[in-house]
Every structure is written in structure tokens, then in C-alpha cells.
Amino acid sequence: MVTPLLEMSAARVFFDGIFTNPRVAHPEGVAIHRDGSIWCGTETGELLRLAADGSSVERMGGTGGFLLGIAFDGAGNCFACDLKHAAVFRWDAATREMARFASSGIRVPNYPVVDEDKGWLYVSDSDGARSGAGIFRYDVGNGDGGPWCRDPMSFANGMAMAPDGKALYVVESDAARVSRVGIREDGSAGEKSIAIENVANVPDGLAFAPDGSLFVSCYEPSRIYRWRAGAGLELLIEDPAATTLAHPTNIAFKGDKLYTANLGRWHITEIDLTLLAR
Numbered sequence: 001m002v003t004p005l006l007e008m009s010a011a012r013v014f015f016d017g018i019f020t021n022p023r024v025a026h027p028e029g030v031a032i033h034r035d036g037s038i039w040c041g042t043e044t045g046e047l048l049r050l051a052a053d054g055s056s057v058e059r060m061g062g063t064g065g066f067l068l069g070i071a072f073d074g075a076g077n078c079f080a081c082d083l084k085h086a087a088v089f090r091w092d093a094a095t096r097e098m099a100r101f102a103s104s105g106i107r108v109p110n111y112p113v114v115d116e117d118k119g120w121l122y123v124s125d126s127d128g129a130r131s132g133a134g135i136f137r138y139d140v141g142n143g144d145g146g147p148w149c150r151d152p153m154s155f156a157n158g159m160a161m162a163p164d165g166k167a168l169y170v171v172e173s174d175a176a177r178v179s180r181v182g183i184r185e186d187g188s189a190g191e192k193s194i195a196i197e198n199v200a201n202v203p204d205g206l207a208f209a210p211d212g213s214l215f216v217s218c219y220e221p222s223r224i225y226r227w228r229a230g231a232g233l234e235l236l237i238e239d240p241a242a243t244t245l246a247h248p249t250n251i252a253f254k255g256d257k258l259y260t261a262n263l264g265r266w267h268i269t270e271i272d273l274t275l276l277a278r
Helices: 273-277
Strands: 011-016 030-032 038-041 046-050 057-062 067-072 078-082 087-091 098-102 109-115 120-125 135-139 145-149 156-161 167-172 177-183 189-196 202-208 214-220 223-228 232-238 248-254 257-262 267-272
Touching (some): 030 257, 038 067, 057 098, 098 135, 109 156, 177 202, 202 257, 214 248, 267 273
Antiparallel strands (some): 046 057, 067 078, 087 098, 120 135, 202 214
């Protein structure tokens, strides 16, 4: 048995939304706003804002569908993947309205990544076998776009932009691995290669830490890994009871804290990473 780097005492329920109004109904996506608040999406299609100190929850918008991954651009607009509508929606920071933004043949839009410098929005498609692409790409301003990476993928899921901006890392949940897709100088998809293997058992979300290490959340079992060049894949934390970490999906960094959505329950979890140095 592998001993995790962190004990479960390093994790706590940041916001319990089981009985709040609005309810934090089985959140999958989580992202940090520039004001420090934590946003998430729910199975009822609601986009929610949790106060930075976890004291309140506010409904920002909704789709009437099922929200998966979410991501912000520099202006504070929030892009949200919707499973029911097979489309990406955008919450507009100026108008505070939420509207359909992009689709173009994507079938299961799962996770969005904003490339602010080049003006693109990348979105994984978990049903790429039928749509013909594991990753779609859209103009971040107007939503125009379509298939980008057509290489076969086994349930493309969470993604993260490489720190140098030259590649996308994408979870292939059904293959228990993380792959790397290069971004060529002309913006086209480069070679797809395996970056991390044997991420047992069902990897879901990805996020790069400030030091360049890559964190991988697992839907099953309820655990999070850390990968570092030279050190490889390490088990960061695991909850055998699946209560504090309850089938974590997407993850996001805020300083020395890691926040996880929990598709199995009604809360957002906070993990104190300062304890790694002790």
C-alpha cells in the first residue's frame, strides 16, 4: 500500500451546500475568480459563486442543463461546458448574463482551457469518437471554431495548458492516463504523446501548480496525485470513505490551497498544501 504525502486532516469541507439556496448540487467544475471567490457548476446547470471566505453562495446564471468544466478569461467571463445542451456557454462579466457560446459539432464538451495570449478556447470532447475530435478550439471572442485535435482519445476529460504555452495536457479517463498534445507555431495541433501512465483508476481533472508540478484528480477512487519531472507520479491524498473527498472531478489552485469539486456530494473541498513541506 502506498502512503499518501498528505493525511486527510489536510483537507476540509470549504463550503457545504447540501441545504443552501441555491444548493451546491453535485458540482463537477471549479475555478478561481480574480477576486478570490470560488465558482462551481452543478448538475442542474447552475453557475454558483462561493465567497472567498466560504461564507455565502450566490447564483450567477444557469443553463437548465448539466454543467461540467468551467474556466475564466482575463476579463472575468466564465466559460462553462454543458452536457445536456452539447455546447459551451459563456457568463458575460459586463452584462452578468449567461448565453450559448459555441458548439460546432462537439458532443460532450467536458473541460475548457482559455489561451488568453493567442485568443483561443480549447474544449475537450469526451465523445470524440463520434464527433471526430478529442479537442475542439474556438475563438475566445466570438465562439467561431471547430475540431482541433483529431487523434483518438479514450474519453478526453480535464485539461491544462503547459506552463510554457506550447502544449495541452489532457486526461484520457478510460485509459487511466494523461496525454500531451503539442501546439505548433501556426496554432495547429501537434503530436499527441503519453505523458503519464497508470493513473489508477479513473483520472478526471488536471491543474499545474506554480512550481510546474502537475496535479491529477481521480473520480474513482477519491484521490489526488502529484506528478513531477524526475519524481514521477506520487499519491498526494486519498479519502477511502469518499466523504471529504467525494469523487473529486476538477481542481483549481488559489495560492497554497487546492480546491476540488466533488461530484459525489454537495460541497467544495479545500486542501492545505503548506503541510507538504512539514
